[in-house]
Amino acid sequence: MSGRSTRATxxxxRLKARSxxxxxxxxRTGSGLFFLTEAPGGAPLCAPLELDDFVAFxxxxxxxxxxRVSKLDVAFEKQLNKKAPG
Structure with a gap:
C-alpha cells in the first residue's frame, strides 16, 4: 500500500472510530482518485477527490x-488576550 493510500485509510x-x-x-478510481462509501460497494458519499481533498472531506x-485543551493551552490563550491591542 502506498503512502497516499495510507493517509486516506x-x-x-478515524471516521469509523468517531462515528x-x-x-x-x-x-479508488482507475485514475487514482478517492471516494467514500457507507458500505463496501455502496453508493458514493462524495465525488471522486484528490488525496488532500478526500482527507479533508x-x-x-x-x-x-x-x-483537547490543556492547562498550558488555557494559560497561553490568556497571555495572548492580555497582549492583544484593544
Whole structure:
C-alpha cells in the first residue's frame, strides 16, 4: 500500500472510530482518485477527490471530536488576550 493510500485509510479509520460506524469504506478510481462509501460497494458519499481533498472531506464528515485543551493551552490563550491591542 502506498503512502497516499495510507493517509486516506487512516482518515477513514478515524471516521469509523468517531462515528461508531464500521461500514465506512474507501475506494479508488482507475485514475487514482478517492471516494467514500457507507458500505463496501455502496453508493458514493462524495465525488471522486484528490488525496488532500478526500482527507479533508472525511475529516469533516460525521461527528467531530472535541478539541483537547490543556492547562498550558488555557494559560497561553490568556497571555495572548492580555497582549492583544484593544
Amino acid at each position: 487512516s482518515a477513514v479509520d 461508531g460506524n464500521p461500514k465506512y469504506s474507501m475506494s 472525511v475529516n469533516g464528515h460525521g461527528p467531530q471530536t472535541p478539541r
